[in-house]
Amino acid sequence: MGTPTTPISRNADDGLLCGFWYPAIRSSEIHGGELRQVTLLGVPLVVGRTAAGNPFAMRDACPHRGIPLSDGNFDGKLVECCYHGWKFEPVSGQCREIPSLMPDSRLNPEKIYAKAFPAEENDGYLWVYIPDPEAPSVPTPPAPRLPVFSQRYKITQLAADLPCHVDHGIIGLMDPAHGPFVHQAWWWRTRRSIREKEKTFEPIPNGFRIIPHAPSANSAPYRLLGVYGKPITTQIDFVLPNMRFEQIHCGDYWFSSRTTVTPVTASHCRIDFCAAWNIFAHVPFLLSIFRFFGSRFIDQDTQTMIKQARGLKHNPPLMLIDDADRPAKWYFALKAAYQESRRTGEPIKHPIAGPTTLHWRS
Ligand code: FES
Ligand SMILES: [Fe+2]
Numbered sequence: 195m196g197t198p199t200t201p202i203s204r205n206a207d208d209g210l211l212c213g214f215w216y217p218a219i220r221s222s223e224i225h226g227g228e229l230r231q232v233t234l235l236g237v238p239l240v241v242g243r244t245a246a247g248n249p250f251a252m253r254d255a256c257p258h259r260g261i262p263l264s265d266g267n268f269d270g271k272l273v274e275c276c277y278h279g280w281k282f283e284p285v286s287g288q289c290r291e292i293p294s295l296m297p298d299s300r301l302n303p304e305k306i307y308a309k310a311f312p313a314e315e316n317d318g319y320l321w322v323y324i325p326d327p328e329a330p331s332v333p334t335p336p337a338p339r340l341p342v343f344s345q346r347y348k349i350t351q352l353a354a355d356l357p358c359h360v361d362h363g364i365i366g367l368m369d370p371a372h373g374p375f376v377h378q379a380w381w382w383r384t385r386r387s388i389r390e391k392e393k394t395f396e397p398i399p400n401g402f403r404i405i406p407h408a409p410s411a412n413s414a415p416y417r418l419l420g421v422y423g424k425p426i427t428t429q430i431d432f433v434l435p436n437m438r439f440e441q442i443h444c445g446d447y448w449f450s451s452r453t454t455v456t457p458v459t460a461s462h463c464r465i466d467f468c469a470a471w472n473i474f475a476h477v478p479f480l481l482s483i484f485r486f487f488g489s490r491f492i493d494q495d496t497q498t499m500i501k502q503a504r505g506l507k508h509n510p511p512l513m514l515i516d517d518a519d520r521p522a523k524w525y526f527a528l529k530a531a532y533q534e535s536r537r538t539g540e541p542i543k544h545p546i547a548g549p550t551t552l553h554w555r556s
Contacts, residue, residue, distance in 0.1 A: 208460040209361055210235045211435040211529065213326035213536065215337045216456045217319040217466050218251060220351060224320065229273065231264040235324055236459045238262070241313065242284065243320075245270030250284035251322040253309035257289075263308065273308075282308045316340075317452075317468050318351050329536050341441065342470050343448040348481055349470040352488050354496040356455075357503040360436065360463040363455035365514075365522035366495060367438050367465075370556045376494050392553050395521070397546040400532070401433035402524055405549070409442065419444045419473065432521065434528055447473045467492060517552040 218232045218241055229242050231254055238254040240263045254262045256275045263282070267274045272281040272290055280303070281291040287310030289303040312323035314337040321337045340349075356363050366372070374388045393404050406427040419426050424445035431439040436456060442449040451469040458464055467488065474480050514522050527545035535542040 208236070209359065209529070210457045210460065211532065212324050213329060213332060214435045215314075215321045215323045215335070216436070217454055218313075218322045219320050220353070221315050221318050221320055224249075227268045227270045229264045229266070229268050231262065233458050234322055235457050237324065239311065239322060240264040240273070240284075241320055241322065242268060243315075244285065248285050249313040249315045249320050251311040251313040251320070252282070252284055252287050253311075255309075256280065257306060257308050280306075284308075284310065285313075286310055318349065319466065319468070326536055329539075332536075338437065338452070340452050340468055340470055341439070341450050343443075343450065344446070344472045346475075347470045347472045348475075349468070350481055350485055350488075351469075352467045352485065352492055354465045354492045355458075356463050356465060356496060356499045357461070358463065358499050358506065359460060360455055360457035361526075362499065362502060362506070363463040363465060364436055364525060365519075366499060367453055367455060368432055368521040368525065369518070370521075370554055371518040372498070373556050376498050377491060379490070388555055390553065390555050392551060394549055394551045395524075395546070396549045397544045398431060398433070400542065401431055401437075401528065402521070402546055403432075404430040419447070422447055422473075432525065434532055444473070447471075449473055465492060465495070518554040518556070520550075520552050 212235065216234050218234055218239065219230055224230055224241070224243050227242070227245065229240050232239050232241055239251050240254040241249070241251045243249050252263060252273070254264050256263055256266075256277065258275065258278060258280055261275060261277045263273055263275060266276045268284075271283070273284045274281045279291075279293040280289055282289055287308040289306040289308070292301070292303045292306075295301060295303070311325070312334050314321050316337050317340045323334050323337070325334070326332060370391065393407065395402050395404055397403075406429040409426055409428045419442065422444045424447075426442060426444045428440065428442045431437075433439070436454050438453045440451045449469065449471040451467065453468075454466045456464050456466065469484070469488070477483075524546055531542050531545050534540075
């Protein structure tokens with residue numbers, strides 16, 4: 195089973211994965227013909243939505259002399275650079291006009307492109323696909339979508355900025371051992387409720403799954419579902435590059451959530467939590483109640499990561515232990531396997547051979 199502890203490498207490259215979709219900004223933060231500046235994987239982007247409703251994302255640098263396009267004007271169709279007035283169609287990035295050109299100029303502006311990225315709006319986010327510069331011919335996969343299981347449902351989003359590398363955000367997400375210490379609250383669980391856990395994981399494409407099981411009895415929200423009197427199952431998936439999906443089913447009732455940890459730069463990331471459900475549809479103010487408790491929960495993680503960032507500034511040696519940190523080890527192994535497959539062009543060699551049962555106390 196190898197050594198009981200694994201040091202976390204501190205000298206890797208920036209470890210940010212290209213070739214994936216990332217949520218760039220909430221849809222509700224883009225108003226009319228506004229240009230918004232965002233950063234993904236250290237790349238500055240200008241994003242927005244055309245008057246025809248098409249989302250777009252371009253590198254936030256004019257291909258002429260590099261001034262941010264987000265400082266320009268946008269009429270709902272074309273983005274005009276604030277320096278020399280070149281105009282760009284923002285979905286394709288194609289230049290449509292160079293005002294300084296004489297009518298008889300042989301330069302065709304339409305052969306010039308600002309760098310445009312695939313963009314799509316799903317689940318209340320504008321998603322941007324960051325292609326892998328090493329594998330430019332890999333086709334763009336469909337943008338992620340939160341699984342939902344009925345026609346009518348409620349959906350909400352919460353977010354928090356974390357001052358750490360995305361890897362720490364992600365392994366915090368899949369780390370079962372911090373629950374009793376970080377997420378103590380009368381309405382959730384207490385430190386005294388710590389007990390032995392046994393969960394079986396299995397490999398899925400680009401990730402792993404905690405196979406459907408009855409949720410742990412020491413979490414109050416799951417106990418609440420007991421009012422429906424049907425068996426409750428929960429299934430948790432982690433999928434590269436940064437997504438944790440959780441589905442809870444109880445008869446026809448369901449709750450589905452996706453947490454993503456998005457690399458903004460090598461030293462900052464953002465948690466986006468998106469949840470949809472059809473449970474307790476009759477309870478008034480449920481959305482507000484959910485958002486209240488949900489944001490408290492995320493804030494507990496955020497405060498912890500702010501403290502952790504203070505410690506990590508001094509580059510201390512770190513370790514991952516069995517079994518509570520095994521999912522984190524799998525995450526690093528999956529990342530390495532993905533990068534290797536991009537390098538060789540071979541299919542990804544999944545680091546998890548088959549179903550594996552882990553034990554820990556939380
Ligand atoms: S820098 Fe943008 S038009 Fe010249
Ligand atoms: Fe947490």
